[in-house]
Amino acid sequence: MSTVHVRPGEGRHHSMIDGDHIAKAAVRDAGGAFEVFEVVAPAAPMAPPHVSPWSGVLFLLEGRITALVDGTPYDVEPGGLVVVPAGTPATFGVVGASARLLAITSGDGAGRFFADFAASVPLDRPVEESMAAILSVTGRHGVALAGA
Helix, strand or coil, X not given: CCCCCCCCCCCEEEEECCEEEEEEEEEEECCEEEEEEEEEEECCCCCCCEECCCCEEEEEEEEEEEEEECCEEEEECCCCEEEECCCCCXXXXXXXXXXXXXXXXXXXXXXXXXXXXXXXXXXXXXXXXXXXXXXXXHHHCCCEECCC
């Protein structure tokens, strides 16, 4: 592993339904792997809960969100944190105009999923019209919509 330095505004942008996921770092060494993302999310309807094969940490930097984890809502303010274990249904919704989060995921799969989702699912169509593309991408990466 080598040192990584990312300046504000830098990183690979993955525009998705629930916001811009900006890949900041992917770290792999003898101790394991994790990825770091900045998520800039606008106010929008909450995406359906989904289950991913990686654990995630959401640390709220700006704004407010409601995180829904395994059916329990958590009101999160700046400086607040939610840990989502792998295999747990989860989603979040922005309370107010927008929010900015730091997301850290275990392993090295989230970045590939975000990149594939951003390239495959159009943002200018209703979610209902994009459901086939969404299910195709989630299936390729071991992510499932909760209850689907």
